[in-house]
Amino acid sequence: MSLQDPRDAVQLPPPVLPRGWSGTRVTGHVLVALWAVAGAYLLYYLASNVFSSFVANYWDDYVDGVVITIQLVVISIVLGALLSLPVALARSSRNIVLSSLAYAYVYFFRGTPLLAQTFLIYYGAGSFQPLFSDLGIWWFFRDAWYCAVFAFTLNTSAYQAEILRGAVQNIDKGQWEAAAALGIRKGVTFWKVILPQAMIVALRPYGNELILLIKGSAIASIITIYDLMGETRRAYSRSYDFQAYIWAAVLYLIVVETLRRIWDKLETRLTRHLKRNG
């Protein structure tokens, strides 16, 4: 029986030193404590108001508001995605007229405030009332809801076109060449080879765009649409109770945070073949 060679002994890492109460640590704990107090007070405030007359009067309106907001965002995002495809194609086209038109479109909708665009469409359409009446499309521009959907669709299509174009350009040229070598037509290559890979790259920007549009949709309330923000402003103007805004903030945060987390999960799942562990 031989003595154990000290070199064979398992090398343990040095013991963890106890962390002292440094300045940063104290600051961090104080700040977290402040957030905790604020959060606890918010919960207490909301709980004590659940049975108040404000909630009894306006809760149904808030639920309607959330539904309207979600409808507005979903319709605009889907229509915007459809519209972004031709815009992105035109933008990367070799035809100089087509590509500069698409560039101007994208530049305009990304360079001006969504609120100004919404006003331009909703109020600005009034300048063309006789023309639009003759064309039989005045019913569309008279309605705040259609105008909001139209403005948001145009706006998000410009952003989505850039996301799409960036993602498609990001795909290696070899993918196109390999598909061509296999005798696959260009259209099929785009749909079945390029787009699926581009979508993975575009996943995160698309998620950001969705969240930006949810937040941006609050603007619809200014042109008399009763989305979540619109219901909130109406409730506040009737009750002068500040909890109107608190409830709205909580609801918006819940919607946005839930979506963000779902998107993170989705991204980890869809890109799991790209992760290399070990």
Added chain:
Amino acid sequence: MRVAGMTDALTLLSFGSEGWGDEIARGTLITVSLALASLPFGLVIGFVVALGKKSEEPSLRTAANIYTTIFRGLPELLTLFMVYYGVQILLNKIYQVFVPDGFVDVNAFVAGMVALSVVFSAYASEAFLSAFRGIKQGQYEGGYALGLRRGQTLRLIIFPQLIRLALPALGNLWLILLKETALISVIGLDDILRWSGIAARVTKEPFLFFGAACLIYLLLAMISSIGLTWIRTWAQRGEGLR
């Protein structure tokens, strides 16, 4: 309503008593000064929050992350209303402790500045954080090896590199900030959009005036882009020497 002819449109947009040009120019000044006034606060708060986020202390990271989660999750319009009405209520409650029947009015410009700085800082902290990640640990160690204190290392070695790395993202945030100022018109500050709205109602030429407003925003964005490109070249002037 009808669409103004070319000469009518030029008269309406001209300066002087006939046209709305001077009012809209004043609105443009308000928009630009609001954005410029919010920028330094947003940058400083954003930098401090980014320091918290990259700290080794978990509690500090949590505190900073809560801040960004809240202000990146709320619609800017809602933040603006909460600041405008909330601060008013709060200030009046405090004020009425001292003066029982007193009333304080919150300035729309200040409310807008606070709301825009807070939102800007939440996004700016992310920009700074990713810039921090682009700086290698060796830069800090080199600073300490030279005998510099932590603050000195940060100021003299890290900060100049950080600005260069964060500039593109911060430039984008500036363009977003410029567009977000439009929301201020809702709480009654006389910016571009509000003057255009008034002019549109008075003259019954909404398309002309809102179109002009959009073009002014585009012009501001273009000027900013030129300025940002210039700043970026200036910040990278040392890179060719390496």
